[in-house]
Amino acid sequence: MARHRFLCPLRWGDMDTYGHVNNVMFVRYLEEARVDLFDRLGRDGTWDMLDTGCLVRSHAITYRRPLAHRTAPVPIDVWVTRVGAAAFDLAYEIHDGDGAVYATAETTLVPYDFAAERPRRLTDDEKRRLAALRDEAKS
Amino acid sequence: MARHRFLCPLRWGDMDTYGHVNNVMFVRYLEEARVDLFDRLGRDGTWDMLDTGCLVRSHAITYRRPLAHRTAPVPIDVWVTRVGAAAFDLAYEIHDGDGAVYATAETTLVPYDFAAERPRRLTDDEKRRLAALRDEAKS
Amino acid sequence: MARHRFLCPLRWGDMDTYGHVNNVMFVRYLEEARVDLFDRLGRDGTWDMLDTGCLVRSHAITYRRPLAHRTAPVPIDVWVTRVGAAAFDLAYEIHDGDGAVYATAETTLVPYDFAAERPRRLTDDEKRRLAALRDEAKS
Amino acid sequence: MARHRFLCPLRWGDMDTYGHVNNVMFVRYLEEARVDLFDRLGRDGTWDMLDTGCLVRSHAITYRRPLAHRTAPVPIDVWVTRVGAAAFDLAYEIHDGDGAVYATAETTLVPYDFAAERPRRLTDDEKRRLAALRDEAKS
Numbered sequence: 001m002a003r004h005r006f007l008c009p010l011r012w013g014d015m016d017t018y019g020h021v022n023n024v025m026f027v028r029y030l031e032e033a034r035v036d037l038f039d040r041l042g043r044d045g046t047w048d049m050l051d052t053g054c055l056v057r058s059h060a061i062t063y064r065r066p067l068a069h070r071t072a073p074v075p076i077d078v079w080v081t082r083v084g085a086a087a088f089d090l091a092y093e094i095h096d097g098d099g100a101v102y103a104t105a106e107t108t109l110v111p112y113d114f115a116a117e118r119p120r121r122l123t124d125d126e127k128r129r130l131a132a133l134r135d136e137a138k139s
Numbered sequence: 140m141a142r143h144r145f146l147c148p149l150r151w152g153d154m155d156t157y158g159h160v161n162n163v164m165f166v167r168y169l170e171e172a173r174v175d176l177f178d179r180l181g182r183d184g185t186w187d188m189l190d191t192g193c194l195v196r197s198h199a200i201t202y203r204r205p206l207a208h209r210t211a212p213v214p215i216d217v218w219v220t221r222v223g224a225a226a227f228d229l230a231y232e233i234h235d236g237d238g239a240v241y242a243t244a245e246t247t248l249v250p251y252d253f254a255a256e257r258p259r260r261l262t263d264d265e266k267r268r269l270a271a272l273r274d275e276a277k278s
Numbered sequence: 279m280a281r282h283r284f285l286c287p288l289r290w291g292d293m294d295t296y297g298h299v300n301n302v303m304f305v306r307y308l309e310e311a312r313v314d315l316f317d318r319l320g321r322d323g324t325w326d327m328l329d330t331g332c333l334v335r336s337h338a339i340t341y342r343r344p345l346a347h348r349t350a351p352v353p354i355d356v357w358v359t360r361v362g363a364a365a366f367d368l369a370y371e372i373h374d375g376d377g378a379v380y381a382t383a384e385t386t387l388v389p390y391d392f393a394a395e396r397p398r399r400l401t402d403d404e405k406r407r408l409a410a411l412r413d414e415a416k417s
Numbered sequence: 418m419a420r421h422r423f424l425c426p427l428r429w430g431d432m433d434t435y436g437h438v439n440n441v442m443f444v445r446y447l448e449e450a451r452v453d454l455f456d457r458l459g460r461d462g463t464w465d466m467l468d469t470g471c472l473v474r475s476h477a478i479t480y481r482r483p484l485a486h487r488t489a490p491v492p493i494d495v496w497v498t499r500v501g502a503a504a505f506d507l508a509y510e511i512h513d514g515d516g517a518v519y520a521t522a523e524t525t526l527v528p529y530d531f532a533a534e535r536p537r538r539l540t541d542d543e544k545r546r547l548a549a550l551r552d553e554a555k556s
Contacts (some may be wrong), residue, residue: 156295
């Protein structure tokens with residue numbers, strides 16, 4: 001595995017008064033792609049990053065073409081571009097599966113110890129797992 | 140005028156299950172700050188950018204500290220950092236008025252001709268007005 | 279056909295700080311179920327209610343048990359309970375497919391002429407189509 | 418005190434593609450009015466209903482006229498219409514201060530013991546406080 005593909009359902013209410021999906025909702029879609037990624041990674045029961053917690057440190061998103069509402073979900077590819085000591089980066093591509101790209105984005109995430117209320121370092125196991133999601137060709 | 144300050148009301152429902160304002164809602168707050176800025180600029184009736192339309196080309200946002208829900212609004216400062224031929228940049232600071240900064244962000248906006256369905260160039264009048272909002276000290 | 283079943287995807291961000299899907303989001307789910315219903319009804323190209331427009335006149339919703347976030351969609355059954363001269367009623371059941379009901383609701387909808395900016399009467403064709411969605415056993 | 422008035426700020430993004438405030442957002446505004454009411458009631462430090470918790474049992478809302486986006490907040494009046502053994506009802510009127518009513522609504526709330534994960538009865542003190550918010554003329 002390198003890239004993870006999430007099929008993101010849209011909602012009619014995601015449109016704004018201009019009749020296209022509002023720019024804020026794209027950031028919501030990134031959240032859904034992350035949750036889906038972490039959910040799949042955690043299915044063997046040995047990955048606890050979502051339980052331990054993770055904070056968004058930053059987002060950068062570029063909108064490339066307007067997205068109209070549709071009942072079919074929109075594919076979002078997500079992959080790892082950097083694994084640091086106490087942070088990691090995800091990249092995303094929101095597209096239509098036929099080459100048309102609606103948006104590209106990057107998020108820096110920080111593992112967070114909610115009990116102690118402070119950021120923490122990545123464990124070696126976490127680094128190994130995240131490295132397996134790294135897409136060399138795109139990073 | 141250089142910086143524009145918008146007092147952004149929070150909503151209880153902006154919190155996510157972690158008990159803090161969700162990262163996506165900060166991007167909604169940026170939208171509110173832009174709408175408030177354009178609303179004030181347009182009160183003399185000679186500025187029609189919001190009518191003509193404007194698309195978000197990109198956002199970059201960095202989260203600096205968690206924001207708990209509160210009934211008092213959160214100040215957002217917004218100012219212009221760049222005026223190009225067919226795009227301009229806004230910068231924002233979401234803070235508490237006492238030096239604590241919750242997030243900083245930057246947005247590139249593109250004036251858009253909705254009738255013709257394509258981006259357009261800024262007029263000289265628009266450039267002049269945006270330049271007046273430029274905060275040299277911060278850009 | 280009598281009842282229409284929509285499989286409603288949840289989003290992680292639909293949860294509020296109590297860790298369950300927020301009550302407001304259930305009303306959003308009702309909207310998604312209506313849009314899906316009208317989309318299916320309109321696929322033969324002869325039904326134009328969504329184009330012509332339709333306003334919500336009222337909602338009544340009863341919450342029966344808390345709904346935790348999950349990646350599997352939640353089934354929503356929707357059917358017609360009344361067809362009047364200038365309004366019709368939909369009923370919904372948000373459930374888990376195994377007998378557990380999360381919420382039941384009813385919405386009164388009014389066909390609306392957006393060009394003339396006023397409500398309008400249902401046509402005979404619309405009444406016939408809506409009547410076919412009527413679930414006698416439940417209304 | 419009988420009725421409590423909350424000045425509800427709108428957001429540009431509350432509009433849907435029809436250019437009016439979406440019906441779902443009205444239910445969000447009801448939540449804001451409740452939070453504001455409970456916040457004021459709790460300022461003497463002796464009222465702990467929001468800490469203890471409270472679940473929405475049902476909503477009924479009727480939409481009376483479309484609400485366009487505006488920068489001025491929309492007044493919402495909220496008052497108590499019934500105090501039962503283990504539930505109470507609130508009524509709301511979303512209006513413009515000049516007699517035009519956008520929506521009226523009613524919510525049944527159930528005090529909930531989140532530690533024990535079950536509904537609980539209202540205490541005598543809670544009943545007394547809620548009764549003071551009862552608006553006889555309107556209930």
